[in-house]
Amino acid sequence: MNAPATTGRTRKGTAPRGVPYVFLAPAIILFTLFLLLPIGYAIYLSFRRVKVSGLGLGKGARTEIWAGLDNYATALGDPELLGSALRVLLYGLVLIPLMLGLALLFALLLDAPRVRFGRFAKLAIFLPYAVPGVIASMLWGFLYLPAVSPFNYVLDAAGLPEPNMLSGGSVFLAIVNIAVWGGVGFNMIVLFTSLRAVPGEIYESAQLDGASDLQIALRIKIPLLMPSLIMTTVFSLIATLQVFTEPLTIRSLTNSISSTWTPLMKVYRDAFSQNDIYSAAASSVVIALVTLVLSFGFLRLVSRQAFGGENR
């Protein structure tokens, strides 16, 4: 960068001692109040339960007592939580490769020298990122509704059977589609930007060696994109495990989504519909731990393969 010519004295960090801590105070205070404290409180609550004495009426009839690992045993043995976890696992296994695969394809095409309408396509594909999950789910929900859907209108006019996207098994794909629609553009932009950071000479020399566009994409561009692909995968993983808004919104249009369709929906129901904050807390802690284990595990796994020599 353009540094003025005032060299000669490098007294690094000669600021008054307390200054960095004062500057960091807002972040540390907010981080403590809204991250550390809630985490601690959730862990605390997960070890508690309510003891009801007598009929449970009147003051003092309900007291909070230590529950040990009871809530965890209940959560881990709960078929509803297990069912929702497996559903979200399957959802992630379909969604993440599909979404990142499409994002990668679009990014490579945008970077390819012979493709037209790139600017228009880039903006159009990025645009859904500006649409909140609730709104996106509403728009797609109406497009799925047989009475409103243009797809059903066309199929009906052609005399073909009309599928109902909101019934039984299809609703799973309906929700995957909303997530792909909302997420593909953002990931495409991240990947495209890292492609642009690569000096063009590499491709030119590869072309001189007789490599085709496809070979360049597979042999040079994708390996160079590995760090960005890993990062987008981790962020997608974290988002996937917390899926809540889309199924909740679609739920108002169909009855094929249960109130415990995803783990977070179950936490919400336990805490607010059933007033059982203790098992909700235990389930939250389990979800958070699984997220951490999966994202750290994935990072460790790939860092050994992708960054072999580099120290990261």
Next chain:
Amino acid sequence: MTLLQERKTTIPVRPGARHRPSWLGTAILLVGAIYCLLPIAWVVAAATKNGSDLFTTFTFAPGTGFAENLGDLSANGGGIYWQWLANTAIYAGVGGALSALVSGISGYTLAKYRFAGRSAIFNVLLAGVLVPGITLAVPQYLLLAKVGLTDTYWSVLLPQIISPYGIYLARIYAAAAVPDTVVEAARTDGAGEFRIFARVALPMMVPGLVTVFLFQFVAIWNNFLLPFIMLSSDDKFPVTVGLFTLLNQGSTVPALYSLVIIGSLLSIIPLIVLFLTLQRHWRTDLISGAVKG
């Protein structure tokens, strides 16, 4: 990278090979673009239809009920829709700005000062990126309920000011954009530390902080669970929670569907405009890790 630099020979490539358009690639991109624009095109068409046309005419055929729908939306609940939009602007705008500011000063401090506990603080903050933010919403609610802050603007605003990811981005950006020599020079001239940050470093960090602001703005605008849990009175709802409650009532009163549709359209227009105008300010190279620190 060394291997790549060695091959730095710029010999012009056969001109014809570069300029023959690839129709397959173009077609794939256009299909992607149509897929992404389809629901937006639909909502524009559907917003112009009155309640009965919605279920009877072809979905992309425009109707004549736009003004009527707009009137109904404004009349619903005494114009509460406009309150929801204003609330969203407050939550996302003020929250995003405060978040960028806190991220900015924290990132600058972590990049430019050497002090005890620096890497420990950074690592703890960074670990916050991996903490599933939404699972925090329930304990955050319980804590804020204890101090009587639920169902206030603060309950939605305060938890979203702290952004571990924003601090991380600001630190990368400060390291790259604010030269040590400039900070040293200002210090030699006798400027106070806060003055150095506010007058010297902050202006240099503006492009990076615009990115942090936009990220947090979109994140808050998108965050449904937190306001959904925290708020109970509908005059404090952001537009997403408001429309969600309308949609839920719609399953018994289908006439409300028209309001949900035009409400959705009006709520995404400002964000799309913001996107198209600010897209050149997005430092996406920050997130893809391409900034050399």
